[in-house]
Amino acid sequence: MHVCTTADLGPSFIAWAGAVHGTITALVTERAQHDDAAALQAIELLRRAGLDCGTCTSCPLGLNRQVN
Numbered sequence: 001m002h003v004c005t006t007a008d009l010g011p012s013f014i015a016w017a018g019a020v021h022g023t024i025t026a027l028v029t030e031r032a033q034h035d036d037a038a039a040l041q042a043i044e045l046l047r048r049a050g051l052d053c054g055t056c057t058s059c060p061l062g063l064n065r066q067v068n
């Protein structure tokens with residue numbers, strides 16, 4: 001299980017994942033919600049961190065899009 005949320009940490013920020021109070025937490029740029037390129041970068045970055053956010057239905061990356 002992990003928690004996903006959006007955060008605006010500046011123009012170069014795509015995504016981040018780490019343990020916060022023992023729960024794996026992913027931060028994803030708000031741009032990913034309307035920018036496919038940013039979303040794909042975030043998905044790939046989080047995949048390398050061990051999170052399958054592209055298919056997650058409860059996170060900002062999985063909620064509103066289908067990634068083929």
Ligand SMILES: [Zn+2]
Nearest residue numbers: 004053056059
């Ligand atoms: Zn997720």
